Amino acid sequence: MDKDNQRFNLQFIKDSFSGEEINLSSGDILFNEGEKNDFVFFIESGSIKVLKNKWVIGITKAFEFVGITSCINEIDIYTFSSKAIEDSKLLKIKKIAFKNLLLENKHFSKQIIEILCERIKLTDIRTRSYIDNSPRQRVLFEIFNNITRSNNSIAAYITNEDLSELTGISKRAVTKIITDLTKEGLLESKDLGSILIKDEPKILTEIKP
Amino acid sequence: MKKNTIEIPSCSNCGNSKEFFCNLSESEKQLLSDKKGDNFYKKGQVIFYEGNHANGLYCLYDGKVKLTKLGKDGKEQIVRFSKNGDILGYRSLLSDEPYHATATALEDSHICMISKEKFLQVVEQNTKLSLQVIQLLSKDLKGAEQHLIDVAQKTVKERIAESLILLKNTFGYLADGKTININMTRSEIADMAGTSTESTIRTLATLSDENMIALDGKNIIISDLPNLIRCSNTYD
Numbered sequence: 001m002d003k004d005n006q007r008f009n010l011q012f013i014k015d016s017f018s019g020e021e022i023n024l025s026s027g028d029i030l031f032n033e034g035e036k037n038d039f040v041f042f043i044e045s046g047s048i049k050v051l052k053n054k055w056v057i058g059i060t061k062a063f064e065f066v067g068i069t070s071c072i073n074e075i076d077i078y079t080f081s082s083k084a085i086e087d088s089k090l091l092k093i094k095k096i097a098f099k100n101l102l103l104e105n106k107h108f109s110k111q112i113i114e115i116l117c118e119r120i121k122l123t124d125i126r127t128r129s130y131i132d133n134s135p136r137q138r139v140l141f142e143i144f145n146n147i148t149r150s151n152n153s154i155a156a157y158i159t160n161e162d163l164s165e166l167t168g169i170s171k172r173a174v175t176k177i178i179t180d181l182t183k184e185g186l187l188e189s190k191d192l193g194s195i196l197i198k199d200e201p202k203i204l205t206e207i208k209p
Numbered sequence: 210m211k212k213n214t215i216e217i218p219s220c221s222n223c224g225n226s227k228e229f230f231c232n233l234s235e236s237e238k239q240l241l242s243d244k245k246g247d248n249f250y251k252k253g254q255v256i257f258y259e260g261n262h263a264n265g266l267y268c269l270y271d272g273k274v275k276l277t278k279l280g281k282d283g284k285e286q287i288v289r290f291s292k293n294g295d296i297l298g299y300r301s302l303l304s305d306e307p308y309h310a311t312a313t314a315l316e317d318s319h320i321c322m323i324s325k326e327k328f329l330q331v332v333e334q335n336t337k338l339s340l341q342v343i344q345l346l347s348k349d350l351k352g353a354e355q356h357l358i359d360v361a362q363k364t365v366k367e368r369i370a371e372s373l374i375l376l377k378n379t380f381g382y383l384a385d386g387k388t389i390n391i392n393m394t395r396s397e398i399a400d401m402a403g404t405s406t407e408s409t410i411r412t413l414a415t416l417s418d419e420n421m422i423a424l425d426g427k428n429i430i431i432s433d434l435p436n437l438i439r440c441s442n443t444y445d
Contacts, residue, residue, distance in 0.1 A: 055362060057354045072347040079351065102340055109339045116346035117304035123353040124278070124288065124309070130360050131403050132280045168361045 007111055008063050013042050016101055019093040024084035037070040037078045040098045046088025052080040056165035059146060071095045138167040139177045141207045143195055154200060159193035237331050246322040256312040256320060263301035263308050266328040269293055272318020276310040287401040290379045302328055360403045363442060368402040369412040370441035377431060392427040
């Protein structure tokens with residue numbers, strides 16, 4: 001979610017939680033599946049991928065939380081792993097403080113409900129996509145799911161490796177698909193995992209026929 | 210066949226209340242109960258359709274329901290089952306979206322309907338209930354993520370085995386202690402596992418040959434649960 005459309009106000013989060021700020025470099029592990037889950041994390045900048053059984057189940061971006069479900073589900077361990085995709089800054093929040101704010105602040109509680117509903121919907125769509133769609137459609141779906149709009153451009157910041165992990169398609173096949181899409185004028189692949197969307201309507205037609 | 214006219218108690222006296230409503234005050238339960246609708250659905254009848262405007266929360270008083278989504282080529286995907294005490298439609302109400310799935314009675318069922326306005330009013334007022342809603346959604350998200358991983362990573366045999374275990378965990382056994390207490394068509398099992406009916410029929414035959422299950426028409430008997438669990442590759 002980009003800064004202009006963020007759900008959570010960073011200052012509100014910092015004022016509500018007296019947590020430690022941590023910095024991760026690209027590739028650093030935030031937590032591993034099976035570790036004790038004493039904390040929820042708020043991403044101030046950067047992005048974190050979430051994995052289970054080495055399968056990427058999602059990418060969480062700035063102004064979102066990581067670790068909510070493990071915290072809420074009354075179990076003592078993280079049920080998935082997480083790793084920084086890029087240099088990231090996070091606020092480390094004690095689990096008990098997070099739960100207390102849910103009980104004290106109706107608006108915050110409502111926002112968390114909205115996030116969970118969105119994530120369930122997205123996961124269902126991805127599952128459906130896996131069953132129904134071609135590899136090309138799945139790649140397009142994940143690219144479009146990670147776009148950021150600014151001024152007159154639409155771009156996705158996601159590497160071929162991430163796309164491979166999200167879709168279960170080999171990196172080589174992903175690279176070929178991106179090359180084909182670039183030749184067809186649907187997108188433009190730039191450096192460092194940046195993909196510029198050139199023809200949004202055509203992409204939308206393809207992923208939602 | 211069940212009688213279609215039974216007296217469904219108020220929310221305060223419902224033995225199915227379970228965890229979800231246990232944090233409500235009497236006045237809140239009364240608020241939900243006032244003008245609560247209750248309907249009888251015959252086996253195969255649809256309670257609500259995917260894409261329809263979400264107007265209420267459904268609470269399954271007695272019976273069994275499947276929730277399905279329509280994929281491409283009209284293929285149905287079973288996303289969840291519901292049994293006595295389960296609530297349906299809450300995610301659509303909370304996210305202010307149309308119903309995300311179609312709910313169909315798997316057997317004759319009695320279902321209560323609470324209006325959207327009253328449900329949301331109580332959730333807003335009662336922060337403990339709000340937390341329970343979040344817990345329910347978290348559990349749903351965990352289930353959805355696991356399903357995604359299963360579809361992506363597991364073999365057809367593992368997915369079919371897991372589907373049978375899910376059915377057994379959701380509906381239990383009949384009085385014989387080994388027959389799963391629900392009749393599902395091969396097509397419905399295929400929908401659950403995200404595979405074709407043909408593959409499902411072959412795989413069930415294989416599981417039967419390997420003495421993990423026995424097939425008696427639509428009835429599925431679990432002969433060797435530990436091995437079936439191992440076969441499903443589920444470790445949770």
